[in-house]
Amino acid sequence: MKRALLFAPLLLPLPACAGTQANDGPSLAKRPVEGRFDVAPPAPVVAPPGPLPTDLAGRLARWESDGAAGQQAFAAERSVTASLVSAAAGAPVASERWVVAQQAISRLTAARAPVTGALADIDRLYIERSVDEQVDGLPDIYALRDRLADLVSTQDAVIEALSAQLPG
Template sequence: MTRIPLSRPLAIAAALSLSACAAAGGDGAPSLAKRPVEGRFDVAPPVVVVDPPGPLPADLAGRLARWDADAVAAQRAFAAERGTAATLVSAASGAAVASERWVVAQQAISRLQATRAPLTGALADIDRLYLDRSVAEDIDGLPDIYALRDRLADMAATQNAVVEALERQLPQ
């Protein structure tokens, strides 16, 4: 079997393609100028006017105020319980799992978690409201709803970090 070097077919293909380019370079070559059909779609898109969201509807203002008050009360209760929980967790940091100090520290963390219930409940309610209004395309008041939701989510995330830090201090 005779082997043909790979470079030979490549050289032949290159020579054929170059000869085709040279033949097309004469007077019969197509112009590269812009054709009339190419500019057909060079038009500005139509302006779409979107009304900004209006103010918060009166029936929602009271619910947002209640959720805000619930979150503030939960934050106060969490802050009050946090010191006690931190002290008990520190005391149990070297204790064995299921020992008296460990159980007391776990109970303190559970009480700390329980203080978060009004905040997490308000956050769930405001999430549901935001989604329902978004789906129904009721945009009035959405900036106010989202601002409160964002603030409550930040509070919940901060509290989660505190609880997780306390849990990491206890032996598993």
């Protein structure tokens, strides 16, 4: 008898469960109110960058002229350096011709200082304005930065090619 009383509480909930299964429960289908939020949120409106501020126009013009001057100086040194490197191509390391060619490559590298300096300055300006979220003029700044970076990349390739011709 005591055993039957122990299982009696377990038998009571069973009819309740069986009763709900016989009845139709609530539908799990999507209700009309649930589709209300299925719309994409509107895209945030971001104003395009404005024109270049007047205080920056002079700096960009100066950096552009520095880049042009550096490119002219590089071009002038390039032919001299190329002939000296060609003359030292078969010379042993630390010979007179080799040293003269290495010095010419150093002068060629120094001749492009205005370009690399302008690129460093414009990189700094671009980063500062991006961090401060000052977007006015960024397309102009980036366009000049891109031109200067292309010049430096081309000059790097020339210097590497000349340096590769020398032993050691």
